[in-house]
Amino acid sequence: MSPKGIPEAVIAAVSPEEHPIAPFLRMDRMPHIWCSTCGIGTTVKALVAAFEKLGTDLDKVAIVSGIGCTGRVAGYVRLDSFHTTHGRPIPFATGLKLAKPELDVIVFSGDGDLVAIGGNHFIHAARRNMDIKVVCVNNFIYGMTGGQVAPTTPLTALTSTTPYGNAEPPFNLCHLAAACGANYVARWTALHVRRLTKAFTEILVKPGFCFVEIITPCSTLYARRNRLGTGLDIMKYYHDNTVIEHGADPADTDIAFGGPIICGKFVERDRPTWLGYQDQHLAGKLGEKYYRGKVLREAGKR
Amino acid sequence: MKADPIGVNKGTFYLDGDRAVAEGAMAAGCRFFAGYPITPSTECAEHISERFPEVGGIFIQMEDEIASIMAVIGAAWGGARSMTVTSGPGISLMMESIGLAAMLETPCVVANVQRGGPSTGLPTMVGQADVMQARWGSHGDYEIIAYAPQSPQEAFDFTIKAFNMAEKYRTPVIVLLDECVGHMVEKVVIPSADAIEIEPRRLTSAAKGEYLPFAYGDDLVPDMAEAGMGYRFHVTGLTHDERGYPDMSVRCQNWLVPRLVAKIRQNADDIVEFDEESTDGADVVVVSFGISARVSRMAIDLAREQGIKVGSFRLRAIWPFPEKRIADLAKKIKAFVVVEINLGQIFYEVQRCAAGRCETLLSPHAGGGVHEPEDILKVIAKGAGVK
Numbered sequence: 115m116s117p118k119g120i121p122e123a124v125i126a127a128v129s130p131e132e133h134p135i136a137p138f139l140r141m142d143r144m145p146h147i148w149c150s151t152c153g154i155g156t157t158v159k160a161l162v163a164a165f166e167k168l169g170t171d172l173d174k175v176a177i178v179s180g181i182g183c184t185g186r187v188a189g190y191v192r193l194d195s196f197h198t199t200h201g202r203p204i205p206f207a208t209g210l211k212l213a214k215p216e217l218d219v220i221v222f223s224g225d226g227d228l229v230a231i232g233g234n235h236f237i238h239a240a241r242r243n244m245d246i247k248v249v250c251v252n253n254f255i256y257g258m259t260g261g262q263v264a265p266t267t268p269l270t271a272l273t274s275t276t277p278y279g280n281a282e283p284p285f286n287l288c289h290l291a292a293a294c295g296a297n298y299v300a301r302w303t304a305l306h307v308r309r310l311t312k313a314f315t316e317i318l319v320k321p322g323f324c325f326v327e328i329i330t331p332c333s334t335l336y337a338r339r340n341r342l343g344t345g346l347d348i349m350k351y352y353h354d355n356t357v358i359e360h361g362a363d364p365a366d367t368d369i370a371f372g373g374p375i376i377c378g379k380f381v382e383r384d385r386p387t388w389l390g391y392q393d394q395h396l397a398g399k400l401g402e403k404y405y406r407g408k409v410l411r412e413a414g415k416r
Numbered sequence: 417m418k419a420d421p422i423g424v425n426k427g428t429f430y431l432d433g434d435r436a437v438a439e440g441a442m443a444a445g446c447r448f449f450a451g452y453p454i455t456p457s458t459e460c461a462e463h464i465s466e467r468f469p470e471v472g473g474i475f476i477q478m479e480d481e482i483a484s485i486m487a488v489i490g491a492a493w494g495g496a497r498s499m500t501v502t503s504g505p506g507i508s509l510m511m512e513s514i515g516l517a518a519m520l521e522t523p524c525v526v527a528n529v530q531r532g533g534p535s536t537g538l539p540t541m542v543g544q545a546d547v548m549q550a551r552w553g554s555h556g557d558y559e560i561i562a563y564a565p566q567s568p569q570e571a572f573d574f575t576i577k578a579f580n581m582a583e584k585y586r587t588p589v590i591v592l593l594d595e596c597v598g599h600m601v602e603k604v605v606i607p608s609a610d611a612i613e614i615e616p617r618r619l620t621s622a623a624k625g626e627y628l629p630f631a632y633g634d635d636l637v638p639d640m641a642e643a644g645m646g647y648r649f650h651v652t653g654l655t656h657d658e659r660g661y662p663d664m665s666v667r668c669q670n671w672l673v674p675r676l677v678a679k680i681r682q683n684a685d686d687i688v689e690f691d692e693e694s695t696d697g698a699d700v701v702v703v704s705f706g707i708s709a710r711v712s713r714m715a716i717d718l719a720r721e722q723g724i725k726v727g728s729f730r731l732r733a734i735w736p737f738p739e740k741r742i743a744d745l746a747k748k749i750k751a752f753v754v755v756e757i758n759l760g761q762i763f764y765e766v767q768r769c770a771a772g773r774c775e776t777l778l779s780p781h782a783g784g785g786v787h788e789p790e791d792i793l794k795v796i797a798k799g800a801g802v803k
Contacts, residue, residue, distance in 0.1 A: 140650070143661060173646040178490070189650055189662060194643040196493065197652035197662075199516050202486040205450075205478060209487030210643060212474045213448050213494025217644050238479040388476075396469045405422070405472035 138162040138172075140192050147186060151345020153304030153330025154184055154251055158191065160307055161222075161249070164314030175218045176210055178203040180227035183257040183332075187222040201231030204239045207246045215389060218247070218318060225252040225266040229285055233265070240294035243322045245387040249314075250287060250325070253332035261335030268371035272339045287327045289364040292381045297322030299364060299381035303329040305352040306377065313379065322387045329375055340371075419443050419612035423471050431604045433597040434459035434501070436568040437527050438467065439604070440575030441499050443612055446525070447473040448496035450487035452480055452506060455539045456595040457529040460501040481509040485526065489513060492522045493651075495617075495642040497579055499525035503595075504533055507546060507553070514588050515554030516653050518676060521630075521638060523582035523617065525575065527591040529598035530706075530757075532783030542595035543783035544706055545758035550590045551735050557673050559680035561687055562590040562735040564705040568602045574732070580615035581687060585679055586637050592734060594757065596707035596786065620647070629660040630672070636679035680736055689732035690741065698727035700799040701745055703766050704755040705731040707786055712755045715792035724800045731762070739769050746770035751799030755792055757781045775799060 130136065130144055139162075148154050165172060172193055179188035181200035188195040194217075198206045203221045211219040221228075228236050228250050239246065255273055256262040263273040263280050266287065270279040292299045298320050302310040310328060317324035331337060331348035342348060352375065359367075360378040367376040386394070397407035423442035431439065438460045441449070449468065451461040461477070468475040474496075478484040484500045491498040502510060507528045517524055530546045532538030550562045561581050563574040571593060578589040620627050620639035627647045632638045641647040654662040655669050680687070695701050700719070704712045709730040719726045729745070729752075731738070742765075746752070751774055754763040759780045767776040779795040781787050797803075 140661075142659075173648065174644055176643040189652060192648050194641075194648055195650045196490075196643075197650070197654065198486070198489075199512060199653055202482065202513065205483035205486035206490035208476070208478075208483075209448065209450060209490030209492075209496075209498065210494040211490075212476065212487075213491035213496035213498070214642070214644050217494065234479050235483050238483070389474075392474075400469055403470050405470055409472065 135162045138192055139190055149334045151333045156304045157251055157328050160310040161314050163311040167315050177220045177222055178207040180223040182224040182227050184224035184251040201227055204235040208244050211246055221248045225250055226256045226264045230265045237294045240291050240296045240323045242388040243295055243385045245321055247317045247324045250327045251330050252327050253330045255332050255336040257332050270371050286368045288367055288380055291325040292364040296325045297383055297385055298324035300379040301327040301377050303352040305349050417614050417616050419609040419614050421609035424609040425606050426608045429604050430601050431568050432599050432601045433568045433571040433593050435463040436571035436604050437575045438463040440572040442471050444576040444579035445497045446499050448491035448498035449475045450478050450484040451500045452478055452484050454503045454506045456531055456598050457501045457503040481506040485510040485513040488524050489517050489522050492524045493643050501527040503529045504531045511553040517588040518558040519653050520651050521586040523586055524588050525578045525582055530594040538784045541784040544594050544756050547761040550592055559677045560735050562592045564592045564731055564734045565597055566706050566709050568604045572604050583615040583617050594706045628658045631658045636675050684736040687733055688738045690738050691730040693728045695727035699725045699750045700796050701727045701729050701749050702753045703729045705734055708755045711786045714789035718793045719796045737765050742769035746773040749774050751775040751777055753777050753795050753799050755779045757783050
């Protein structure tokens with residue numbers, strides 16, 4: 115048996131290089147560090163499927179991660195990829211996008227990274243409607259550091275720093291993103307691979323701040339401590355307890371411990387992007403003197 | 417290469433040091449600025465916000481200083497020359513990310529207009545107590561380049577230098593002003609674009625698929641790629657190998673970090689800059705920088721009136737430190753007198769380099785103002801052995 119309990123014969127039968135998404139990954143970095151039944155790999159697969167579906171020019175896509183289990187995504191996908199500091203992928207992505215607006219810039223990170231230490235950047239990027247795509251893998255816990263409470267941990271849930279149960283109300287990330295002005299807000303779980311893939315195909319072509327939250331299992335830490343069973347049990351939980359409600363008011367989509375998970379596309383709107391509004395506003399104020407306006411007009415003529 | 421004329425505001429102006437930094441940045445090709453308001457640096461951001469739309473730059477006021485420096489690093493990887501400016505608590509907030517810039521070998525510029533500290537300290541008043549923070553402020557081992565202008569003209573000139581050195585050595589560079597230099601208004605001559613030399617970015621010419629982001633040659637500086645060029649490279653703040661992949665091993669740490677330090681130290685002679693005056697035959701040499709160097713001149717004149725042989729040594733680049741020259745001078749003089757608006761920072765560097773070959777004395781100031789020349793004079797007299 116291999117260290118992960120997979121029979122050697124199975125490993126021998128499936129060459130990693132033959133995996134359909136191998137061309138999108140840095141196969142020289144496999145095996146990845148994620149636990150078996152972790153949901154992060156599923157979310158990466160869905161992103162890759164969206165690229166394939168859209169025929170995206172991958173030379174023009176950059177991905178930025180922070181720190182944590184999901185922070186490792188940037189290291190595994192074969193794109194221009196930046197593994198930055200804890201909580202800061204959004205401002206890094208902001209600079210990258212504004213310096214090279216023709217890039218599609220995706221932030222792929224975890225809940226602790228994006229809305230605890232990075233929460234200030236999250237709300238302001240949404241307010242500005244910065245043209246970046248923010249994917250939050252929400253497993254309700256700090257995985258990399260050993261299972262501490264997060265601002266997403268449901269009330270009463272056990273973690274290594276809430277041994278008597280969490281007594282702080284969590285953020286509803288979709289409500290937060292929507293209230294701050296995001297152009298697109300959706301929530302899915304790691305079970306909803308096709309719907310998640312569709313969401314990715316939508317945000318990759320939609321201008322502005324687009325936010326997708328993905329509820330994923332952390333069976334090693336969150337599920338074990340809370341006696342929620344194996345990865346398979348959690349998938350079954352998602353299957354039995356997910357309510358798909360497109361267009362739901364994000365304020366009504368809080369997640370309670372052991373409660374239903376409301377999924378769907380909650381927000382889709384067309385506020386102007388930060389750069390789009392700057393261009394329009396400054397061209398109006400400065401006319402011919404607005405240098406970017408001149409460049410854009412010349413690019414338009416060609 | 418020569419500067420792009422669109423960013424060069426040729427002419428003679430009366431500018432404060434903060435605005436001179438802004439003009440220097442634009443002349444050097446800076447086209448991305450992210451910042452957060454903080455006294456006494458804000459004039460720089462205000463000036464950039466006004467000028468950038470006509471220059472083709474992107475100005476964004478971020479939600480805090482951490483976001484500002486991170487956006488600056490991101491913009492550098494998107495191909496822009498980028499900078500931020502801050503003071504006091506702001507530079508403390510930026511420290512983690514300056515370490516990221518050093519680790520990713522990201523060319524970028526941070527101007528720090530020093531005010532009195534610690535903490536909120538003296539927001540509107542001068543300090544020079546961030547000198548060691550500039551050098552050692554982020555955790556872990558790395559080297560930094562920092563310039564210390566003493567006038568608005570130098571704020572302009574050194575900011576251009578800072579951008580050039582950032583590109584040449586792929587490192588964050590700090591322009592370490594102080595509130596006096598930031599706020600004093602003096603004549604600044606901005607030359608024409610063809611008189612301004614610009615260091616181009618060290619972009620890789622490797623074939624796609626063959627690029628190794630952290631492979632390097634004799635000067636220890638790797639060639640860079642920018643996002644969108646098709647290299648599909650990876651960079652990480654983790655200890656990484658030449659592919660840019662994380663490799664958290666003793667072997668890899670020892671491959672990477674000594675080089676980050678050595679690429680500056682090995683090239684220190686190219687970076688170190690100082691002004692030296694009347695040090696030949698001097699008994700005492702006054703070592704200073706920024707506004708303190710200007711105040712020291714008065715004290716030096718007073719000392720000479722008393723017949724004391726005094727020379728002056730002004731740091732233009734403050735990091736890397738001019739170790740060799742200080743060690744050399746220490747053999748020939750009785751004492752160094754270090755004048756700085758802090759309670760002893762460069763003093764310890766001078767003492768280290770003098771290594772007991774001469775005396776090293778400090779003329780300290782806790783901040784909020786500049787030295788009285790008479791106070792400096794007393795220390796000079798002590799160093800010369802005059803009662």
